[in-house]
Amino acid sequence: MPPDPSLVYAAQGGTATGNSPVAGGDVDVQGRLWAEALKRRYPGKRRGSLDIKACAAGFGVSLKTAEGWASGQAPLRRHLVAGWRLHGWSFLAEVLGDPLPTQGDIKDQLAEARADLRRLDRLFARIGGGGGHE
DSSP: OOOOHHHHHHHTTOOSSTTSBOOSSOHHHHHHHHHHHHHHHSBOSSTTOBOHHHHHHHHTOOHHHHHHHHTTOOOBHHHHHHHHHHHOHHHHHHHTTOOOOOHHHHHHHHHHHHHHHHHHHHHHHHTTOOOOOO
């Protein structure tokens, strides 16, 4: 079972009210991570921008609030919880600075590991150790 969102929030140094900004240390970093995560889910027409209208509609907030987020304003606790409900734990992990690996990341790491194994297998064969680990 996932942890209680209020406990996750409290672990980040927040308070128990829904109107407190998510801040435990550096609000700018928190707001930056929030903005980056939103821009990945609500991409604007220009690269790296936020679709303000889609974001505002998705979260049920004003355009002014979504514009603030796009510029790095930290979310309120209730918005952090809404983000988790809308986009899941991976979204929350991104915002809290601990992104989960994507499927692409894992595939890239696996390809690198396979290439390393092939290289080591060839090296081992050259020194007379055989081979055949593919």
